[in-house]
Structures are given as structure tokens and as C-alpha cells.
Amino acid sequence: MAGRKKGPDTMPKAETNAQLMIGKKRTKVMIYISLTFFALLVFLPLLWLFFSSLKSQADLTMNTWGPPKDWLWNNYIKAWKGSKIDRYLLNSMYVTALTIVITVLACTPISFVLARYRFRFKKLLYYVAIAGMMIPIHSAVIPLYMMVGDLDKYNNLNMLAFIYAAFRIPVSIFILEGFMSSIPRDLEECAFIDGCSTTKLFLKIIVPLSRDGIVTISVLAVLACWNELLVAMLILSKPALKTLPIGLMGFITEYNSEYTQLAAGIMIAIVPSILFYLIAQEKIEKGMIAGSIKG
Amino acid sequence: MKGSWRKLASMVLAMLMLTLLALPSVGLAAEKIEIRLMTPWTAGSAAYDQIEALLASWVEKHPNVTIVHDALPTADVRTKLTVEMAAGNPPDVSWSPLSYAREFIKDNKIIDWSGVFKDPRYPEFKQWFSETSLNFATTLDGKIMLAPQEGSIDGLYYNKDLFAQYGWKVPTTFDELLALVPQTKAQGIATLVTGGKDGRFAWMASALLARAAGLKNFTALTLGDNKTSWDDPAFGFVTMMTKFKELVDAGAFPNGVLGMSATEADQLFARGESAMYYEGAWKPGNFNTAGGPEFLAKLGRVDFPVMTDCPDGDANVRVGGNITGFFVAAGLSEEKQDLCIQLARDICSPEFNTPIMEKGGFVYAGKTDYDASKVSSVMNELIQAYRTAPAYIPSMDTIAPPAVDLAIKRTAMPGLITGEYDVNAAVAEVQKAAVDYVNAQ
Numbered sequence: 001m002a003g004r005k006k007g008p009d010t011m012p013k014a015e016t017n018a019q020l021m022i023g024k025k026r027t028k029v030m031i032y033i034s035l036t037f038f039a040l041l042v043f044l045p046l047l048w049l050f051f052s053s054l055k056s057q058a059d060l061t062m063n064t065w066g067p068p069k070d071w072l073w074n075n076y077i078k079a080w081k082g083s084k085i086d087r088y089l090l091n092s093m094y095v096t097a098l099t100i101v102i103t104v105l106a107c108t109p110i111s112f113v114l115a116r117y118r119f120r121f122k123k124l125l126y127y128v129a130i131a132g133m134m135i136p137i138h139s140a141v142i143p144l145y146m147m148v149g150d151l152d153k154y155n156n157l158n159m160l161a162f163i164y165a166a167f168r169i170p171v172s173i174f175i176l177e178g179f180m181s182s183i184p185r186d187l188e189e190c191a192f193i194d195g196c197s198t199t200k201l202f203l204k205i206i207v208p209l210s211r212d213g214i215v216t217i218s219v220l221a222v223l224a225c226w227n228e229l230l231v232a233m234l235i236l237s238k239p240a241l242k243t244l245p246i247g248l249m250g251f252i253t254e255y256n257s258e259y260t261q262l263a264a265g266i267m268i269a270i271v272p273s274i275l276f277y278l279i280a281q282e283k284i285e286k287g288m289i290a291g292s293i294k295g
Numbered sequence: 296m297k298g299s300w301r302k303l304a305s306m307v308l309a310m311l312m313l314t315l316l317a318l319p320s321v322g323l324a325a326e327k328i329e330i331r332l333m334t335p336w337t338a339g340s341a342a343y344d345q346i347e348a349l350l351a352s353w354v355e356k357h358p359n360v361t362i363v364h365d366a367l368p369t370a371d372v373r374t375k376l377t378v379e380m381a382a383g384n385p386p387d388v389s390w391s392p393l394s395y396a397r398e399f400i401k402d403n404k405i406i407d408w409s410g411v412f413k414d415p416r417y418p419e420f421k422q423w424f425s426e427t428s429l430n431f432a433t434t435l436d437g438k439i440m441l442a443p444q445e446g447s448i449d450g451l452y453y454n455k456d457l458f459a460q461y462g463w464k465v466p467t468t469f470d471e472l473l474a475l476v477p478q479t480k481a482q483g484i485a486t487l488v489t490g491g492k493d494g495r496f497a498w499m500a501s502a503l504l505a506r507a508a509g510l511k512n513f514t515a516l517t518l519g520d521n522k523t524s525w526d527d528p529a530f531g532f533v534t535m536m537t538k539f540k541e542l543v544d545a546g547a548f549p550n551g552v553l554g555m556s557a558t559e560a561d562q563l564f565a566r567g568e569s570a571m572y573y574e575g576a577w578k579p580g581n582f583n584t585a586g587g588p589e590f591l592a593k594l595g596r597v598d599f600p601v602m603t604d605c606p607d608g609d610a611n612v613r614v615g616g617n618i619t620g621f622f623v624a625a626g627l628s629e630e631k632q633d634l635c636i637q638l639a640r641d642i643c644s645p646e647f648n649t650p651i652m653e654k655g656g657f658v659y660a661g662k663t664d665y666d667a668s669k670v671s672s673v674m675n676e677l678i679q680a681y682r683t684a685p686a687y688i689p690s691m692d693t694i695a696p697p698a699v700d701l702a703i704k705r706t707a708m709p710g711l712i713t714g715e716y717d718v719n720a721a722v723a724e725v726q727k728a729a730v731d732y733v734n735a736q
Binding site: 246 | 339562
């Protein structure tokens with residue numbers, strides 16, 4: 001009897017397992033539904049942009065949301081040739097790359113000193129360094145413009161990169177100092193016991209261990225520089241030196257707005273960002289997550 | 296330890312040297328004269344090909360001159376002009392609205408054209424432009440700020456097909472306009488649209504103020520001795536805002552008009568979702584872009600409706616005139632200044648502007664014979680309206696001090712639309728901006 005008797009523990013356990021399975025499936029379905037929803041949120045504007053880039057202006061007016069009636073690939077040629085997008089793209093890439101180099105070169109040693117050394121007025125120095133975060137670039141345009149004029153560096157992409165870097169440095173120090181502070185001191189002490197110099201400690205231990213932080217500040221620099229319009233517009237006048245946002249704005253005027261060519265231009269402009277993300281995807285995600293925990 | 300420091304130092308030095316080598320060699324061609332020209336004629340503009348061709352031929356004619364053409368959308372030109380003037384580094388030649396030029400000439404940052412127009416070396420200006428056009432940008436102390444180039448005129452554009460289809464009457468009075476609102480709404484069509492997001496209410500502000508208060512009061516508020524009398528009912532601004540509120544309350548504007556760019560408003564109009572559109576003379580080019588030549592052929596133009604209950608109001612004045620032009624920076628060497636004047640002259644010439652007008656780009660301010668058959672019927676109506684106007688008043692963004700203009704089109708009128716302000720609060724916002732502006736002078 002006892003053998004036929006359903007164990008009071010086994011039956012509820014089986015039910016629990018089944019419920020768990022169903023629960024897991026439901027959770028999975030919910031996760032997939034929400035992920036699909038968010039993927040659509042990102043994808044649909046891109047699809048609309050792609051469709052718009054292949055329409056005629058009248059088609060865009062009359063058929064704003066649907067696919068193009070005639071697929072006008074010519075819009076891409078017009079956008080590429082008509083507005084010198086190739087040149088603007090190169091200029092933007094150059095400025096962004098140089099900004100990253102300057103930001104990383106400047107912030108890594110400063111953050112190292114602030115994170116790993118104890119000295120008088122360290123806190124004060126740290127707050128002075130990050131106080132720049134409070135100054136929006138737009139509030140400084142007139143003094144910046146005058147300073148660039150005094151240096152005779154209008155129409156100079158390197159100058160633009162230095163300005164961008166200057167506005168990236170405070171937030172980058174803030175992030176990187178957090179990363180470097182979290183590296184265990186034992187490592188540093190072991191390195192010194194093994195005869196490591198300060199330079200070697202910085203270059204061989206601290207910098208490699210802060211790689212995720214460096215990626216984070218680089219990604220943030222890319223995001224800030226790639227879309228910046230105001231300072232670039234003020235500093236650069238020569239058509240051959242203009243950056244992508246200025247070039248794209250040229251499609252919109254008071255007299256005439258070439259929205260379809262603008263859409264084609266934007267499609268071209270986002271290719272480098274997508275490539276950058278594809279190449280550095282793993283590092284970017286790692287850097288962002290690590291930053292959120294450590295920062 | 297020592298070796299590591301050396302390595303680091305040499306690395307930094309190498310990077311510095313590389314950076315210095317990469318710096319472009321600005322200013323090597325010192326013998327050449329560089330003229331920096333700023334215009335709103337970007338790649339998307341109807342004037343783009345024309346200006347590029349002019350500059351290419353100019354450089355060919357003047358081998359020692361290089362021209363840096365800084366082409367930006369109008370809003371960005373305004374921003375850049377403001378910063379550059381504040382920094383004392385204006386472009387050598389530039390397109391400019393009247394209200395900006397007025398600020399620049401106060402500080403002697405741009406040349407006075409009155410001497411140039413009298414100069415026998417430049418007889419063309421008197422041949423191309425009427426005395427009224429040449430003097431359009433005259434300050435109270437007799438200085439001329441800008442050389443004329445673009446003429447402008449307002450238009451209450453209407454879709455002739457829609458009006459014929461539903462038997463509507465094109466409004467000639469403000470009461471008729473109000474009466475039209477329920478008729479268009481009954482068909483699910485907005486009565487009137489303009490690009491609220493792009494600050495296009497500046498034109499409507501001028502039209503309403505001219506009809507409500509008349510030219511004398513308008514000029515007194517914007518240029519004269521009553522710059523801080525916006526809240527004084529005697530000057531008509533309160534009446535103007537009340538009239539605008541009546542339009543808003545009647546539901547004349549489509550939902551979301553404040554978030555609508557000029558292009559989105561064009562598209563709405565082209566889809567037949569609005570019966571009328573109010574703005575300047577460059578719109579036919581935009582309408583052509585939005586709806587093609589078939590849509591352009593459906594359009595007509597009338598003056599902004601008259602306010603029969605406003606005795607001070609001016610029934611005939613049209614918004615427009617010469618509201619923008621070209622300045623030349625002051626303080627240049629004599630040779631460079633002459634070259635800049637010549638460049639501005641060529642940009643203001645009929646040869647340069649007529650083809651743009653025939654493309655539907657804008658109305659040229661000067662005298663020119665154009666091929667009317669190349670131009671749409673609505674553009675022809677605009678050109679005629681410009682040429683026959685008994686009087687002009689500029690749009691608010693070109694006549695009022697910039698801060699006051701912004702308070703009207705970005706704060707007061709939108710506040711009435713959203714319901715954030717009543718008429719008194721809206722007027723108070725403008726008054727405050729005007730007082731702040733005058734106190735800062």
C-alpha cells in the first residue's frame with residue numbers, strides 16, 4: 001500500500017517542476033516579445049530612413065511611411081557628389097580619431113596619479129579636474145572662438161580635436177579614475193617587490209587592467225564628436241575642412257530642403273558608426289557594463 | 296628606471312612632433328587675398344549652382360584672390376554671425392538679415408554703403424535698384440547697412456482646387472478668415488499652417504501687427520522711440536495678440552503646428568491637409584519640392600486679410616520688402632574692401648539673381664526682365680505683388696531686435712497656442728524682453 005501510495009513529497013515536486021518549466025517558458029516568451037519590441041523600436045526608424053533615402057521628394061510627401069514607389073538609388077550618388085560627403089566623412093573620422101588619442105593620452109596618466117597616489121591637495125586637484133563637466137561646450141563658444149582666433153587656428157581640424165578633447169577630459173578622468181582605483185593595491189605592491197618601476201607599473205599593469213575604462217571613454221568621445229555641430233560650424237569655414245554634421249545640415253535650407261538626399265547622406269554617415277560598433281562590439285559592451293559596476 | 300623614463304619621454308616627444316607635423320600650414324599663401332563669404336546657399340539651395348559658378352569665374356578673373364565660401368543654413372548663419380561679431384572677426388562679405396546688420400553697424404563693424412552707392416566706380420547699383428530698394432537698410436542716422444539682393448513679399452497661399460471643390464471663399468477680411476475655419480474643419484482640413492518649430496510665426500506676427508496697428512505704430516515699437524511700449528494698448532500689439540488668440544481659439548491651426556518644421560508644414564499643405572499657408576516669397580520652391588509642379592499649379596496667392604474693426608490698421612501694406620542683403624566688414628585694407636564690394640555687387644546683380652528667381656528660388660529686389668513662362672503662376676503673382684506693393688513692412692525676425700522677435704515667435708505666440716498664456720501674459724513676456732533689450736543697450 002505504501003508502495004502504491006503516492007508520495008506526499010513527489011507529486012507536488014513534479015508539479016513544481018512542470019510549473020517551473022511553464023514559468024521558464026513564459027518568461028522566455030516574455031523576454032523574446034520585449035526584445036523583439038525593442039529591436040523594432042530601433043530598427044523601424046532605420047528602415048524608414050532607408051526608405052526615405054530612396055524616394056522622390058513628392059513620394060516622401062504623399063507616401064511618408066510606406067516603401068518607395070520608385071527606388072531612386074541616384075539619391076545616394078547625388079548626396080555623395082553634390083555635398084562632398086566623402087570629404088566630410090574623412091574630416092569627421094580624423095577629428096574623432098585625434099580626439100580619442102588626445103583624450104586617452106591626457107587622461108590615463110592623470111587618472112593614474114589621482115587613483116594610485118596619496119599626496120596633499122589630491123582631492124582638490126581631482127575636483128578641479130572634473131569640474132569641467134559642469135561647463136557645457138555651448139556656454140563657452142565665444143571665448144573659445146576668440147582663443148582660437150588668437151592662436152590663428154581657424155580652419156584647423158587639429159584645433160577642433162583639441163577643443164573636443166578638452167571637453168572630454170573631465171568626464172574621462174571621472175570614469176578612468178574610478179576604474180584605476182578599483183585595481184587591488186596588492187598587485188601594485190607585488191610589482192614593486194618584483195622590481196617594477198612606476199612607469200612599468202603604469203604601462204604594463206594599470207593601463208592593461210584599465211582597458212575597459214579606456215574603451216568606455218573612447219566610445220563616449222566618439223559619440224560626442226561625431227555629432228557635434230556648433231563648435232565645428234564656428235571654427236571651420238573652408239568647405240574642404242567641414243565635418244559631417246555641417247555637411248548634412250546643408251541639405252536643409254530656408255529656400256529648399258532636400259530631405260531624401262539628407263536621408264541618403266545620413267545612411268552613408270551611419271555606416272562608420274555601425275562598422276565601429278561591429279568591430280568593437282565586445283569591448284564596448286564590456287566597458288559599459290564594467291563602468292556601471294565600478295564607476 | 297632611468298631607461299623607462301627616457302622611453303616615455305621619447306614617446307611623448309615623438310607624438311608631439313607628429314602632431315605638430317600634422318598641423319595644416321595656415322597662412323602660407325600670405326600674398327594672396329582671401330575673402331571669406333558667408334551665405335545661406337548650401338548644397339540643397341536653389342542658388343547653390345549659381346553661386347558656385349559665380350565664385351569659380353570670379354577666381355578666374357582675379358588670380359590673386361581666393362574665396363572661402365562658408366555656406367550654412369540660415370539659422371546657422373545667424374548663430375555664426377552673432378558669435379563672430381561678438382569676437383570681432385566678421386566674415387568679409389556676408390548675407391545678413393536687417394535686424395542683425397542693425398546691431399553690427401552700431402559698433403562700426405560693417406561698412407556704410409551710402410558712400411559706395413554714390414561712388415562713380417559702382418554705377419550699377421543705381422541702375423539695378425530703385426531708390427527705395429537702395430535705401431531699404433538705412434539707419435536713423437542715415438547709414439546704409441546692406442546692399443539689396445533679395446526682395447521678399449508675403450503670401451497667403453491657398454489651394455485653389457480645395458476652395459473650388461468645397462465652394463469656399465478666399466478670405467479678404469479677418470472675419471472671413473475666422474468664418475472659414477469651421478468650414479475647413481468640417482472637411483477634416485486645417486485652415487492655415489506654417490512651420491511653427493522653425494519660428495515661422497515671425498511673418499504672421501508682422502502681418503497681424505500691420506493690420507491691427509498700422510505702419511506708424513509698428514515702426515515705433517520696433518525701431519522708434521517706443522521700443523518698450525509693447526504692453527501699451529495704444530500701440531496695437533495687445534490687439535494683435537488678441538486677434539491671434541481668436542484664430543487659435545477658432546482652431547485655425549492643425550494639431551502639432553508648434554512642433555512642425557517648415558518642411559513638414561509644406562508636406563501637410565501639399566497633401567491637401569491644410570487649405571492655406573502663410574509665409575514668404577521663397578515658398579513656391581519649397582512647395583515644388585514637397586508636391587511637385589502639379590501641386591504648384593494648384594496654388595494662388597492673396598494678401599493677408601484686412602481687419603475691418605481696427606481703425607489704426609493698414610489694409611494695404613505687405614510684409615516683405617528688402618529684408619536681407621549683403622554687408623562688407625569694416626576695417627579691411629583698401630584693396631580688399633574694393634574686392635569685397637565688387638563681389639557683393641556681382642552677387643546683387645540681375646545676371647546672378649534672375650536665373651534663381653526663374654527657378655522659383657526667391658524674388659529679386661532689383662529691376663530685371665525675367666521669362667514669366669519659366670515661372671509658376673503663383674511665383675508670377677508674388678513677383679507682381681512685390682512690384683506693386685504700396686508699402687512694405689519687414690517680417691518680425693528682420694525688423695524687431697532679435698530678443699524681442701524671439702519672445703514673440705518662440706514664447707508669446709506658442710504660449711497662446713498651447714494655452715500656457717492668456718493674451719496679457721503673452722504680451723508681458725514680449726514687454727519683458729523689450730525692456731531687457733533696451734536696458735542692455
